[in-house]
Amino acid sequence: MKLTAQIALGTLVCFTMSCGSMQDVRLYGPSKSTSALEKFPYKILFTSSEENGLWGLKNNACKEISFETTNSYIGKDHLHIKWNESSCKYIGIGLKWGNYKGKNLWPILASAAIELRVRIDSGELSNVPMFFILEDYGGNQCRTKINYLDLEGGKIDTEWRRIRIPFQAFNYENRGVNMGNIKELRLEFQRKGDLHIDNIVIVPHTHNYAHTEETFTKIFDTHPIQLGVGKEYWWGINSKYSSDIQFGSSFKNESVILDLDTSKKKAWDTFGFSPYQWMRVDLSSIYTTSALTFKVKAAELPKIQAMLFAYSGKKRKLQKSLKENHFIERESGVFEAYLPLKSLIGYEDFRWDVLKEIRFKIMSNEPFEMGDFQLIEFRGNPKKPTKWKGI
């Protein structure tokens, strides 16, 4: 047997044997094993001031912390904090949690929660402006707050109420927190409050809530694209208040008839539509090779200003007044307009992945109809839109 063949065979045997004895360990995904919690050595965060370490206990103008020995839930004493953030940017305390040993929460992430008991001296609350923060050894922090679903009795009152903070509720993924190496737990307080806290421990907990990833985005990556399909996605047409703009029927797809009196002080001269059902429209892969086109039926070319709006971004609006060189007369009185997206000033700064609306302002009094709005492929000179042979 040649040496290479021997190495290959050896490697195969080795892998086969090793695999047989390997445990199913998920390096980055949360484990749902409950037995993992039994092995987790840092289940107690606070039961009394003597047993567990805290920091940030120094009183200042915004917080007053004491360890009270009467009416504790467990242990010799409990934590009592009064706070008012009026003159402070941050109010918080930290729990050293296993004396700052790096804690791997991955094995217990889906099967455990931080549990604590809280009460107030009088009255009743359904929420407290208090946040729970996990910090890893890289200084990254993730946070969450008290959720009504895990607040015993749905209220905080003079009884010791149980609160659970499932580990799954922390936004560790968004914040890039290494849940395999957690340094400490912090409690952050906002606005104003007065709370007794005791028995902060890790307990088994099932968290059956999903996290979806809906983005409300419609991606367009091929031409042609019919725009503004469905009259319910249009605005500016309301016959109860104005007959200046009405839906028409001269073209295959949606169109409007415009018969304006632009001399009116507040003329009804603008309409618009969503490219696609008022969702975010993503043209990012095709906008450089796209042109907006539509048909116009008119005795003479109307004065039209086209505007595009984005849902977000620094530059949210692009606009262009159409001129004669944007139009081709296809038959008598029927024109086609072409507006290459690259011809819009500032198009590079526009968020083409979140297109919101296409809008038109009309500056002509003569009646005409425009419609059949599409986005087509355009690879010509943006400055000479009607010269490209591809249209």
Next chain:
Amino acid sequence: MERNINLFASLVFGMLYALTSQSQVRKVEVTTNAAGHYELHRNGVPYYIKGAGAKDHFDLLAKSGANSIRIWSTNNGSFLDSAYQRDLTVTLGLYVRPERGGMDYNDEYAVKGQIEQLKNEILKYKDHPALLVWGIGNEVDLRYSNFKVWETIETLAKFIKEVDPNHPTMTVIAGVDPAKAYHIKKHCPSIDILGLNVYGSIENAGANLRKFNWDKPYIISEWGVNGPFEAKTTSWKAKIEPPNGVKADQRKRRYKELIEKDKERCLGSYCFLWGQKQESTATWHGMFLSNGKPTEAVDVMQYCWMGEWPKSRAPSIRNISLENIGWKKDHVLAPNTKVNLSIEYLKYNNKKVILEFALFPEAFSNKIGGDIQLSPDPLKLDILTQSDTELTFMSPKQKGAYRVFAYVRNEKGQCSVANIPFMVE
């Protein structure tokens, strides 16, 4: 035993209170009149909202002719009782966490937790006799990206329809655009009224709603002078705030010519803010100073609500300038130099007015949507001379951005205020 007796007593008291409250519940509904115009009816009687966003100064509010307050959350139920004692109604906000506050509407746990908590609040307050309208969410649309928030709004509105047939539902948005109008119309059919927080955009709000095909009524849920987010800024990004007198004129015109005139769709309004808060400056939206004294904006609102000015009116600062350069311009000063500030004001029927001045560091903030901003502490103002209309002071020695405030008040404390930002370099 004692605990049982206490429990029994609490139960009896609770039941009695519930029965008493129940009997006082006002039926509020949206209806249309003979002209086809929307109206709010309370116990069968047309009820036009003359309101303010308010958490304080309720006596003066009622005296000034208002009939309603708007509050933004259920954190403090005593506001309802305070309003009720003064025959004021309440548009009660259910605080729906906005995305900009960290809420993730793709997180089922967070969403359900919030809904259950707010359902509990609805049950708690639905029978309060001061309750007028539910305000479900405030500006959840501001810089949002997840349209799923409208599902939460609808879930809560639908729940209200099930458990509280006596009060209409409203959701409040930060200005209107066609996308928001569509989403609310489509996803929130249980919403009866659209609440509009509109400052500069109040000018076209009514017309735009019609253009955007919103076919239900609306309430101007916050309005006032143009907000800091709409204001011009100096070259160092300090917001330029008009003097109180200019703002007073703007308020009056907007109420009389925009709000009051839309009889067809508008059910009334809540001016902002019957109180004081820091929003770029300490005096931008608030109709009161931080010391609790009313500004001339209070007089304007009385005129709007009652049609007559109060007998004792606050003076009115119409103009302010620094080194003979008006308030709309940049003011750049050298350190530790003599500076002249002048103001023009109307005394009205006040025999005597008192002038005061204060200096603050510029309070730059990137907070939006009425989020909480901290007020800066005042600095020592080195005054050289002062007359009825002028102040001479030494500019600060330290380079930086500052703002000088001028206050004119009458002997009752009614006042007018103006300020100018300046840069020392």
